[in-house]
Amino acid sequence: MANSSVNKNNTWQELEEWRKKIDSIDHQLSSLLCQRLNCAQNISELKHRIGEQVLQPAREKEVLANVRNKADSPLKAETLEKIYRSIIEETRLFQHEWKNQQQSISSR
Numbered sequence: 001m002a003n004s005s006v007n008k009n010n011t012w013q014e015l016e017e018w019r020k021k022i023d024s025i026d027h028q029l030s031s032l033l034c035q036r037l038n039c040a041q042n043i044s045e046l047k048h049r050i051g052e053q054v055l056q057p058a059r060e061k062e063v064l065a066n067v068r069n070k071a072d073s074p075l076k077a078e079t080l081e082k083i084y085r086s087i088i089e090e091t092r093l094f095q096h097e098w099k100n101q102q103q104s105i106s107s108r
Helices: 002-050 057-070 074-106
Strands: none
Touching: 002 074, 057 074
């Protein structure tokens, strides 16, 4: 019985260690995603200047292919693609919102 309790405590400690690793990764991801949004904002400004649309299907396919190629298994590739589809969609919405804010500011 005591051995079972020790194993359970060790398992909980291991769980907490993995959660701390995920928290650290999440912190890094949040910072990187903010940097990505800053890049998207700059890209949106450039697209606006040259008359390009926010939606660029060929570029999105390229990004997804790059992400899939970094995965070390088919399951991870599929999951990464789903995650990046969401990131791309949210980034596109961010670009539209930023563009609308800029147009609103310049029309004042």
